[in-house]
Amino acid sequence: xxxxxxxxxxxxxxxxxxxxxxxxxxxxxxxxxxxxxxxxxxxxxxxxxxxxxxxxxxxxxxxxxxxxxxxxxxxxxxxxxxxxxxxxxxxxxxxxxxxxxxxxxxxxxxxxxxxxxxxxxxxxxxxxxxxxxxxxxxxxxxxxxxxxxxxxxxxxxxxxxxxxxxxxxxxxxxxxxxxxxxxxxxxxxxxxxxxxxxxxxxxxxxxxxxxxxxxxxxxxxxxxxxxxxxxxxxxxxxxxxxxxxxxxxxxxxxxxxxxxxxxxxxxxxxxxxxxxxxxxxxxxxxxxxxxxxxxxxxxxxxxxxxxxxxxxxxxxxxxxxxxxxxxxxxxxxxxxxxxxxxxxxxxxxxxxxxxxxxxxxxxxxxxxxxxxx
Amino acid sequence: xxxxxxxxxxxxxxxxxxxxxxxxxxxxxxxxxxxxxxxxxxxxxxxxxxxxxxxxxxxxxxxxxxxxxxxxxxxxxxxxxxxxxxxxxxxxxxxxxxxxxxxxxxxxxxxxxxxxxxxxxxxxxxxxxxxxxxxxxxxxxxxxxxxxxxxxxxxxxxxxxxxxxxxxxxxxxxxxxxxxxxxxxxxxxxxxxxxxxxxxxxxxxxxxxxxxxxxxxxxxxxxxxxxxxxxxxxxxxxxxxxxxxxxxxxxxxxxxxxxxxxxxxxxxxxxxxxxxxxxxxxxxxxxxxxxxxxxxxxxxxxxxxxxxxxxxxxxxxxxxxx
Numbered sequence: 041x042x043x044x045x046x047x048x049x050x051x052x053x054x055x056x057x058x059x060x061x062x063x064x065x066x067x068x069x070x071x072x073x074x075x076x077x078x079x080x081x082x083x084x085x086x087x088x089x090x091x092x093x094x095x096x097x098x099x100x101x102x103x104x105x106x107x108x109x110x111x112x113x114x115x116x117x118x119x120x121x122x123x124x125x126x127x128x129x130x131x132x133x134x135x136x137x138x139x140x141x142x143x144x145x146x147x148x149x150x151x152x153x154x155x156x157x158x159x160x161x162x163x164x165x166x167x168x169x170x171x172x173x174x175x176x177x178x179x180x181x182x183x184x185x186x187x188x189x190x191x192x193x194x195x196x197x198x199x200x201x202x203x204x205x206x207x208x209x210x211x212x213x214x215x216x217x218x219x220x221x222x223x224x225x226x227x228x229x230x231x232x233x234x235x236x237x238x239x240x241x242x243x244x245x246x247x248x249x250x251x252x253x254x255x256x257x258x259x260x261x262x263x264x265x266x267x268x269x270x271x272x273x274x275x276x277x278x279x280x281x282x283x284x285x286x287x288x289x290x291x292x293x294x295x296x297x298x299x300x301x302x303x304x305x306x307x308x309x310x311x312x313x314x315x316x317x318x319x320x321x322x323x324x325x326x327x328x329x330x331x332x333x334x335x336x337x338x339x340x341x342x343x344x345x346x347x348x349x350x351x352x353x354x355x356x357x358x359x360x361x362x363x364x365x366x367x368x369x370x371x372x373x374x375x376x377x378x379x380x381x382x383x384x385x386x387x388x389x390x391x392x393x394x395x396x397x398x399x400x401x402x403x404x405x406x407x408x409x410x411x412x413x
Numbered sequence: 414x415x416x417x418x419x420x421x422x423x424x425x426x427x428x429x430x431x432x433x434x435x436x437x438x439x440x441x442x443x444x445x446x447x448x449x450x451x452x453x454x455x456x457x458x459x460x461x462x463x464x465x466x467x468x469x470x471x472x473x474x475x476x477x478x479x480x481x482x483x484x485x486x487x488x489x490x491x492x493x494x495x496x497x498x499x500x501x502x503x504x505x506x507x508x509x510x511x512x513x514x515x516x517x518x519x520x521x522x523x524x525x526x527x528x529x530x531x532x533x534x535x536x537x538x539x540x541x542x543x544x545x546x547x548x549x550x551x552x553x554x555x556x557x558x559x560x561x562x563x564x565x566x567x568x569x570x571x572x573x574x575x576x577x578x579x580x581x582x583x584x585x586x587x588x589x590x591x592x593x594x595x596x597x598x599x600x601x602x603x604x605x606x607x608x609x610x611x612x613x614x615x616x617x618x619x620x621x622x623x624x625x626x627x628x629x630x631x632x633x634x635x636x637x638x639x640x641x642x643x644x645x646x647x648x649x650x651x652x653x654x655x656x657x658x659x660x661x662x663x664x665x666x667x668x669x670x671x672x673x674x675x676x677x678x679x680x681x682x683x684x685x686x687x688x689x690x691x692x693x694x695x696x697x698x699x700x701x702x703x704x705x706x707x708x709x710x711x712x713x714x715x716x717x718x719x720x721x722x723x724x725x726x727x728x729x730x731x732x733x734x735x
Contacts, residue, residue: 068517072524120504177721178714179660181451181504185653186707193704200700329508366523366530371516375509383495383506390499 043393050341054334054381056388058348061376068372074365082362083355093354095225095240100324101350102242102307103128105249107328108346109256110301112337116260117293118273123169123184124301125325126191127162131302132309133195134161136203136316139216150220154306155248162302163295165191170294174287180294188325199318212317222311243311249346252300253339259296260339269293301325323371327353330374333382349374416557418688420564422681427569428639430677431576432457432631436655437662437669438583439627445587445664446620447600447726451507452492453628454652455514460485460632462518465532465643466525468539474637477539481636482629488514489625497617500730511652519645532636532643541570541638570638572630579627583666596620600724603731613731628652650707657710660721679706 066076087097107124114121121127134157144150169183196211205214223244225237260266272279272289280286308320327349334348335341356370380388436453443450460481468477488510495506519530526532546567553563587593595616599606603613635651636643654676661675662668682689683702690696 068520072520122508172711172715176715178711182653182657182660183711183714185650186657186711189650189707190704190711193700193707196703197698197700201698326512329505333505364524366520368516368519368523368530371512372520373516375512375516378505378512379491379495379509383501383503383509384499386499386501387495 044389044396048392048396050336050338052392053385053388054336054341056392057380057385058334058377060380060388061373064376065369065373068369069365072365074363079359079363079365082358083351086358086361087351087354091225091229091236092238092240093358095237095242096354096357097347097350098225098246099240099242099307099312099350100353101346102246102249103304103324104327104331104346104349104353105253105343106304106307107301107325108331108335108342109252109328109339110297110325111328111332112335112339112342113256113260113269113300114293114297115332115337116266116273117269117289118276119170119173119290119294119297120181121166121184121294121297121301122181122329123166123187123298123325124328125321125323126184126188127165127298127301128304128308128321128325129188129191129195130165131158131162131305132316132320133198134158134302135305135309136213136216139220139310140213143217144219146219147222151222151244151248151306151310154220154310155303158302158305158309159299160302162305163299166294166298166301167291170291170298173294174290192319195316196318199316203316210317213315216310216314220310221314222306224311241312243307245307245311248303248306250343252303253343256300257339265292301328327374330377330381334377416560417564420560422678422685422688424565424568425681425684426674426678427565427573428677429680430673431573432634432639432651433655433658433673433676434576434670435572435579435627435631435634436652437658437673438579438666439624439631440656440659441583441662441664441666441669442596442620442627443624444659444727445600445724446596446617447603447724447729447731448492448496448617448621448624449503449507449728450492450621450624451504451656452488452510452652453507453624453631453655454648454650455507455511456485456488456625456628457632457635457652458511458518458646458648459488459514460629461636461647462514462522462532462632462643464629464633465535465636466522468637469533469535469642472537472539474535474539474541477637478630478633481633482626485629485632486622486625489621489628493618493621496730497614497621500732503728503730515646518643522643522645530645535637535641539637540641541572541634543568543570544574570634572634572638575630576634577670580666580670587666592619597724600726603726607731607733613733617731631655654706654710657714660723661713663721664724676706676710679709 069076069079087093107128110124111121135154138153138157139150142153144153165187169180169187172178172183173180199211203213204211225240225242229236268284269289272284276286304324309316313320331342331345331349334345352370352373356367359365360367436457440450440453463484464477464481467480468474492506492510495501496503522530522532549563549567552559587597595606595611599613599616607613635647658672658676659669661672683705686697686699686702
């Protein structure tokens with residue numbers, strides 16, 4: 041029997057962890073001489089106070105859904121993919137090549153092509169560390185981190201060299217042609233007399249991200265492969281005994297993980313910037329780790345956590361705009377969420393478990409007493 | 414390549430290898446005791462910031478160094494509590510510490526100095542300055558040995574010599590003291606150590622604390638000796654490279670010296686594109702040179718390590734029998 045009811049495990053623990061992280065962040069804000077309550081009000085106002093704010097919040101959330109799913113699926117196979125950042129950078133390269141060099145007749149086809157390009161390039165960047173882990177035993181955490189650095193250098197090399205249009209001074213590709221423009225929320229939801237989401241970058245990719253959540257859920261809990269991935273994650277030796285090949289599971293789960301991280305690029309590169317620039321990923325690959333931990337590696341949890349981080353990210357940008365609190369505060373909050381939901385999980389869990397256990401024992405004693413009477 | 418150029422290259426090798434060496438030995442203590450530490454990077458970064466900030470405020474680099482070690486120890490304590498006391502996932506704890514350091518250093522630096530997340534430039538006594546060893550000037554004109562002594566051995570900062578001294582000290586502690594024996598045992602078979610009546614938790618906390626002190630030295634070196642001040646994300650993956658060097662060195666102190674010198678040499682080479690062009694006859698893009706140490710880390714991890722067997726109980730929290 042579990043020590044705790046299921047709702048406490050999936051809802052209460054993440055919420056308590058989040059509250060702890062929020063309290064510590066408030067202390068940080070206090071320490072640098074700002075008012076945390078005012079900061080929170082600014083964040084709420086800026087991130088969800090208008091359709092414009094929502095347009096940014098959901099745009100960031102779309103990025104984090106992809107990178108969160110990427111980390112989550114690797115977690116199920118007990119792989120720690122810290123390379124989401126580099127895989128998303130490479131995904132951006134895939135999208136850029138697809139958009140620049142293939143003449144697309146319509147945005148829907150371009151979206152399909154872009155998704156394929158992004159997934160392919162992202163997966164390629166994850167497959168190499170996966171192979172090295174499976175076959176050569178090199179630690180996936182270190183290799184994926186190294187691949188983040190290598191991806192940044194590679195993109196830098198291409199953007200000041202081969203991909204830069206002639207005569208341009210900026211390290212970026214040229215603008216993608218018009219037919220690859222994805223419908224933004226403003227295009228989709230505005231009516232003749234009211235403009236919604238004006239100028240916000242949220243676009244149709246948000247729905248692709250939701251589809252990805254559903255697809256990952258189906259894969260993990262409704263297919264044979266998903267079962268094998270979970271079995272491998274629970275016990276490598278048991279999985280081996282059941283005839284599951286570790287190499288196969290490591291390779292497949294990391295390929296899917298890399299593809300998902302890469303697919304983030306259809307949102308930020310194709311949907312928002314419409315060209316490939318340096319540092320387009322902006323740390324979203326790393327936020328995926330916090331999102332996956334917070335969402336308990338479940339696609340629905342990842343979705344909710346991604347919305348939360350979208351809110352934090354947009355709210356943090358507003359803070360940086362109106363107060364002296366720098367944007368890096370979001371990195372601190374992200375670190376605290378990872379710390380409390382990931383590493384200090386037992387600190388929250390142990391007292392809660394003993395609380396529920398003692399309550400259950402008390403209830404049992406009571407029912408025994410009434411039975412004796 | 415003439416002798417002078419070679420000596421210059423080796424000289425910057427030593428300077429660039431020093432933070433790697435300190436971080437690598439830091440990781441060695443932690444991992445030998447069975448605690449994986451991805452957080453070397455973050456601890457270095459935190460130490461780099463606080464040492465530079467305090468050195469600037471007080472004008473004394475040694476006070477700065479102490480503050481840097483303090484910052485690193487604080488993060489070590491978090492890692493210890495998370496991975497030893499609460500038996501959490503050590504990789505995740507390390508990652509959290511890296512982000513915590515990356516975020517906090519910039520947030521605090523911005524509100525403290527208001528220079529976009531940097532500390533002001535350090536000068537004079539607020540920095541570690543090169544030490545000229547005795548007779549270096551007098552012996553300079555002796556052929557071959559003179560320049561080697563003057564360029565390569567003399568003229569480094571105090572922390573470089575401390576780092577080099579730490580290698581034999583670590584070797585001695587690990588293989589010739591009771592503490593070292595127990596430390597190695599707790600990373601291989603904590604149950605046996607526990608049965609012998611020695612505290613597993615105590616030993617592991619001691620190892621994590623030593624790791625914190627050494628990371629503090631490494632970080633302070635970055636900001637107050639190698640550079641003159643703290644800049645955002647200045648550790649630039651050195652903590653991870655140190656981990657790769659540790660695996661390459663198979664968790665042993667003397668090979669760690671060799672491995673970090675190799676990585677230091679690669680970094681020194683990446684700073685001299687002109688040299689590469691002269692020796693190889695073609696030019697290499699600087700962006701690719703920047704990636705060189707990272708690529709070689711992957712290559713070395715994948716192929717040239719041979720069989721690297723990590724401490725057996727590494728990464729596993731110890732649950733006492735009841």
